[in-house]
Amino acid sequence: MNFKNTILIVLLVLSFMQNANPQYKAENVYGNKIFTDSPIGFDNSSRTFHPNIKKTPGHYSANDWARVIDSVWGAGINNYEKAQIFQTFWNIIDSSYACFHNLNNINWSNERLIYYSMIVQGVSRGRFSGIMNYLSLMLRDVHTIAFDKLVFRTALDPGVPLFYTGGWYDNSHFGAGLTPMPDSSLLVYDVVPQHPLGLERGDIVLGYDRIPYKNLYKEMLDIQMPITGWAIGSSPSAFTHSILNAAGMNWHLFDTIDVRKFTSGDTVHLPTNALIDKRMNIFCTEQMNIAGIPKPDYSGEHVVSYGKVQGTNIGYIYCWAWSNNACQEFYSAVKSLTNTDGLIIDFRFNVGGNMFLSNCGLNVLFPYKVRTINFAQRKNKLDHFEMIDVTIPDNYDIPGTPPGYLKPIAVLTGPGALSSGDQVALRMKFHPTAKIFGKPTSGAFSGPVWSYIGNEWYFRYSSADCYEIKKPDVYLTHKELPVDYDVWLTPEYVAQGRDNVVEAALDWINTSNVNTVNPANYELSQNFPNPFNPNTTIKFTIKNEGFVSLKVYDISGREVSSLVKSNLKAGVYYVSFGGNNMSSGVYFYSMQAGEFRETKRMILVR
DSSP states (O other): OOOOHHHHHHHHHHHHHHHHHHOEEEEEEOTTTOOOOOOOOOOOOOOOOOOOOOSSSSSSHHHHHHHHHHHSOSSSSHHHHHHHHHHHHHHHHHHOOOOOOOSSOHHHHHHHHHHHHHHHOOOOOHHHHHHHHHHHHHHHOOOEEEEHHHHHHHHTTTTOOOOEEEEOOOOOTEEEEEOOOOTEEEEEEEETTTTOOOOOTTOEEEEEEEHHHHHHHHHHHHTTOOESSSOOOOSHHHHHHHTTTTGGGOOOOOOOEEEOOOTTOEEEEEEGGGHHHHHOOOOSSSSBTTBBBOOOGGTOOOOHHHHHHHHEETTEEEEOBBOOOOOOHHHHHHHTTSSSSEEEEOOOOEEEEEEEGGGHHHHHHHHSBBEEEEEEESOTOSSSSOOOOOOOOGGBBBOOOOOOOOOOOEEEOOOOOOOOOHHHHHTTTTTEEEEEESSSSOOEEEEEEEEEEEEEEEEEEEEEEEETOOOTTOOTSSOOOOOOEOOOOOOHHTOOOOTHHHHHHHHHHHHHHHHGSOOOOOOOOOOOOSSSSSEEEEEEESSSEEEEEEEEEEEOOOOOEEEEEEEEEEEEEEEEOOOOOOEEEEEEEEETTTTTTEEEEEEOOO
């Protein structure tokens, strides 16, 4: 190391020690303590920088890629400015990042020691971008990223060293949508007509250059290739999923793509140069087309669509975001489908936004008030784990409107549901008749802050983490949202245009919806559990269609809740009752249906 670099390192380290909480421009900070955001991602048509690069055929080694990464974007800003950017991002995360919980094997202090002196001594613009991307990637968080706008938006020309993540949204670079199989190969579930490689639904992408993609992506991460694309999953399974399902979008890094054809079972090795300069418009969501249900017009800023599944009385709602006019659109969808025999709400692709836009519809679906979640932030800048509430739990209550929607509700989720997409899916688990189908959501249960540092550099990080009110010490970012029915797309169904997840949900609704059979008697069952704290379920049966009333009273006879007050079809019903705001004691619930009247006792124990 020469004398000049030694002096520079000393000055920067002193600056670092004196600047534990640097000033930076923060955009979209809490605003009324409501966290709203959507993932990073640009339409691929907006990629404007085309470097002059000629790729040498053959599988690149780490040293080969290092030379390309150094050459494509040149030196960039000076070493001092790079070090300042690194320092600012590291400090922000160290002092304010709220989601260190549930992260394993990360030593944030050690990362500074590894990279700081390296940056001061000099790295190229591409290498610096890779380092910063890698740092943010370590945090495994949709909401946390550091990126150089020019590098991020560079065109995906053959040989350009950009590693694409998150295979949802605009896949025009590849012309097909892929989703991971259990062995980490990739199923073609959607594809443009006359694809240049002859891809068809049901085909399997194995990898590139005769190497499985599950090995190749690890090479790209190991060499810290600069990252671009859509979204990184925040839970362990969603992280891997978001890396794998972008396999097709990385064809520009390789010479041949390895595909096993569904129709013949043969494996073919196809030249990726057949895709050069092809723009194959396709919007990928890991959702098959369902007869009778239009998908949202995302380009027209309509993020919700709905209908009835063809040949059934089962409603279906797509929710692709909580933005624009989602509140009214979701409300209209729910209201239009209240007389169905069951409901499917598809969150497998949801880019987030403002979760409160879901309340319009949730208030119709829920039969009673439910307390759900809250957000906390760092209490101590020197302690990564000590937290303090930053919002009010009441903000996230779902008031509910009796009688609510008491038929079966199948909520479809997957790693493409992130941010508010995560959070609204979580809130649906509080509904008494809802079950979750598919895969866990992204796991991005956090609130983000944007900041612009200068020199084309943008940061975003999670400044708050979410927890369920009933589990205040369990923070949710990076955790897997449990699903009731683990099911995903398969080649056999996809080749026929069928959706495994949807069909599983339909089967469940049809078999569990006992309201399709007329019971012989009226009945009010004992609540379960009893005693309870704070929630319990009340089952009742009605013989004939008609007006039904179900109310809860305290021991003095004062009405404390009206659970049902509506005309219902003959059938068996389950109603959940929550005693969150009630004292311990004896309560009574009373049902009236025609000439049938019955009252039972229940006990709330705090």
